[in-house]
Amino acid sequence: MGFDTPTPIQQEVIPLALAGGDVIATAETGSGKTAAFLLPLIQRLRGGRNGRTRALILSPTRELAAQTAEQCAVLTHGAPLRTVDVYGGVGMARQHEALKAGYEIVVATPGRLLDHCRRRSARLDAVEVLVVDEADRMMDMGFIPDLRRILALLPRERQSMLFSATMPIALMEVAYEKILRNPTHVEVGSQSVPPSAISQSVYLVPSAVKTDLLLELLEQETMESVLVFVRTRRRADVLARRLQLERLKAACIHGDRSQRERKRALDSFRQRSVRVLVATDVAARGLHVEGVTHVVNYDVPAMPAEYLNRIGRTARAGASGDALTLASRDDAVALASIERTLGGQLPRLTVAGLTEPEPARSSPKPGTSRLRARSARRSPGRGRRR
Numbered sequence: 001m002g003f004d005t006p007t008p009i010q011q012e013v014i015p016l017a018l019a020g021g022d023v024i025a026t027a028e029t030g031s032g033k034t035a036a037f038l039l040p041l042i043q044r045l046r047g048g049r050n051g052r053t054r055a056l057i058l059s060p061t062r063e064l065a066a067q068t069a070e071q072c073a074v075l076t077h078g079a080p081l082r083t084v085d086v087y088g089g090v091g092m093a094r095q096h097e098a099l100k101a102g103y104e105i106v107v108a109t110p111g112r113l114l115d116h117c118r119r120r121s122a123r124l125d126a127v128e129v130l131v132v133d134e135a136d137r138m139m140d141m142g143f144i145p146d147l148r149r150i151l152a153l154l155p156r157e158r159q160s161m162l163f164s165a166t167m168p169i170a171l172m173e174v175a176y177e178k179i180l181r182n183p184t185h186v187e188v189g190s191q192s193v194p195p196s197a198i199s200q201s202v203y204l205v206p207s208a209v210k211t212d213l214l215l216e217l218l219e220q221e222t223m224e225s226v227l228v229f230v231r232t233r234r235r236a237d238v239l240a241r242r243l244q245l246e247r248l249k250a251a252c253i254h255g256d257r258s259q260r261e262r263k264r265a266l267d268s269f270r271q272r273s274v275r276v277l278v279a280t281d282v283a284a285r286g287l288h289v290e291g292v293t294h295v296v297n298y299d300v301p302a303m304p305a306e307y308l309n310r311i312g313r314t315a316r317a318g319a320s321g322d323a324l325t326l327a328s329r330d331d332a333v334a335l336a337s338i339e340r341t342l343g344g345q346l347p348r349l350t351v352a353g354l355t356e357p358e359p360a361r362s363s364p365k366p367g368t369s370r371l372r373a374r375s376a377r378r379s380p381g382r383g384r385r386r
Helices: 008-018 033-045 062-075 093-100 110-118 135-140 144-151 169-179 207-217 233-245 259-270 304-311 329-342 368-375
Strands: 023-027 055-058 083-086 105-108 129-132 159-164 184-188 198-204 226-229 250-253 276-279 294-297 321-327
Touching: 008 023, 008 033, 008 159, 008 184, 023 033, 033 055, 033 062, 033 129, 033 159, 055 062, 055 110, 055 144, 062 083, 062 105, 062 259, 083 093, 083 110, 093 110, 105 110, 110 144, 135 144, 135 159, 135 169, 144 169, 159 169, 207 233, 207 321, 233 250, 233 276, 250 259, 259 276, 294 304, 304 321, 304 329, 321 329
Parallel strands: 023 159, 023 184, 055 105, 055 129, 083 105, 129 159, 198 321, 226 276, 226 294, 250 276, 294 321
Antiparallel strands: none
C-alpha cells in the first residue's frame, strides 16, 4: 500500500478508533481518512465470529463505495474477512449472494442497501462498527432520510465514526442525535483552505473561447493527468467529444452514464490510457486517483465548498498539483465568493489572443499576499505558450 508515515488525520483517529470510542472527524480532501477508519476497523474485526455483516461503511456515491471496498480488500488480504460493495446501477445478484453469505464488511450507498434490506437479503443486526463517509455530501444529496432508516436497523451498541470535509450545523444535529454517542471531535486542517501543495490560478477568458484555451493548455507536456469539471452532463458529453475530435485521449463521467460506462472511464483514467477525464460534480467527492497533475474548472462552481472539493482531487497523499480556473465575465460573482473564502485574490495567468485583461477593481483585500506567494512556486512562463 505504500504506507510509511501516518498522515495527521490517521495519527489522531486511529488511536481513538482502536480504543473503541465514537469519532467525528473533519479533514481536508486527500488527507488519508479512508485508511484512518479502515485500519482500526479491520483490527477490531480480527476477533469475533464471522459469517455475518459486522461492519457497515456508508458512502454517498458509487465511485467512492467501489474505491473504498477495493482498498479494504487489499488491507484484509490474508485475513478471514470478506468485503462487498453494494451500490446501484449494476445488477443485484452478486450483491445479494454476498449479503446472504454474511460478508463481514459491507461498503454501500444508502439507497441500494435499503433495497436489499427490503428484500431481506441484507441483515444489519450484527453490525459492530458503522462508518459514515463524506457525510456532508450525503446530506447534500438528500440521503439523510435513508440514513435514518438504516440507523433504525442497526444495534444500539456499536462503534460509530463519521467523516466529513465540512461540518454544517444541520449535519452536526443529525450526528449527535442519531449516529454518535459521546464522540471525540477531531479536526485536521482548515475547512476553507486547500492543501498548500495545490498551486491555484485563474484565466480570465470569454465563454466562447474556453474550449480553445483548454486545448492550448493541454499542449503542455506537464499536463499529464487532467480532471476537467463542467457544470452539466450535456456539457461534459460535448466537451469530451470535442477533445476526442482533436485527437486527445479523453473520456467523461456523469450521472446519466451507466455504472459500467462510468467504471470504464474511471479505470482508463486511473491506468493513464485516458489523459483527460471530463466530469460533473458527481466526481468531486470520492474520486481517488493517484497522480492527478491538474484540475481544470472549465465552469466555475457556484459554491466555494464545491471549488474546494474539486481541486482536492489533485495534490493527494503528499504530492503537488495545479488547479486552473477558466472564468468568464458571467462567473465574476462566483469567483469573488471563492476568493473571499480563500482569503485573497487568486493569481491571474494569461495566454496571448485568448485571455482578457483584469477588470479594474478596488485595492486588494487582506490575504492577497498569501495566495500570490503560493503561485510563485510556478516555473517561469508556466501557463503561457510562446
